[in-house]
Amino acid sequence: MTLASRAFAQLATWPDLRHAVPSCGLGRAVSSAQGEIAHFHSERDVDLRLTDRAIRRFAKDLRGSGAIRIVPGSQWLTLRLDAASDVDLLLTLVSAALQAQQACPDAVGRTVAGCNDQRGAGFVKADLGGI
Template identity: 85%
Template structure:
């Protein structure tokens, strides 16, 4: 079982979440009553939707983590699952996302922007070849 499938299975048991088809059409997703929370795009990369306020509030911590990629102007952060601790981080951030949706809702007139996967904003793979 991959780290992503393990995390997805755990989140699917949370009472405030349900399995859903991602709006981007790639992979699997979990949603709350207020909208999409996470898109699982591969065995390693997960896009997590946070409100603008939550991203601003935790910006320094998010940017300080090697497992998280913050894309300017995006409501989504990308999390790379390379270790069990990254799954724990994802679960914690999903809890933050759920609370943020309830507490710091984005304005209703703000257009929903696609996840980072649609923007080609995932992690850049380092080249292992030497030419």
Template identity: 80%
Template sequence: MTLASRALAQLATWPDLRQAVPSCGLGQGLSSLQGEIVHFHSDRDVDLHLTTRAIRRFADDLRSAGAIRIVPGSQWVTIRLDAASDVDLLMTLVSVALQAQQAWPDPAGRPEIGCNDQRGAGFVRVVPGWI
């Protein structure tokens, strides 16, 4: 069992999440009542919808996590699952994402960009000053 399949199986048991087809059409996804939360694109890459405000709020912590990639302007972060600790990080961030969707929804009228998988191969590590 891969780290991604183990994480997906664990998250699928959470009462606030339900399995869903990712809007990008690639892989497997989970949604809450507020919308898409997570897309599992491969055995290692997971896109998580944190919301713009949550990414800004936790920018310093996200910067320090080597498993996280952020695309400037995206409401999603990409998590690379290389170790069991990355799965633990994903679980924590899914919890943050669920809370963020309720407490800090993205501004009305802002177009939904979709997950980072749709934004091409140009993933970049977050750098100071972009937020």
């Protein structure tokens, strides 16, 4: 079982989450009553939606993690699942996302922009062939 499969299976047991079709159309997703939470785009990459306020609150700590990509202006973080600790981080952030959505839901009528996969903001390996 891959790390992404393991994380998805664990999230499927959470009572506040349900399986969903990702709005971007790629992979699998989980959502809450307030909207989409996570898109599993591959066996390693997951986009997680947080509120703007939650991203600002955690930004300094999140930027220090090599497993996370933050895209300015996006409500989505991209996580690379390379180790069991990355799954633990994902589960913690999903919990924070649920709490943030319940405490400060997005403004009525505000459209949530597409996930980072649609922005081409995933993890890209640098070509180091010339070094």
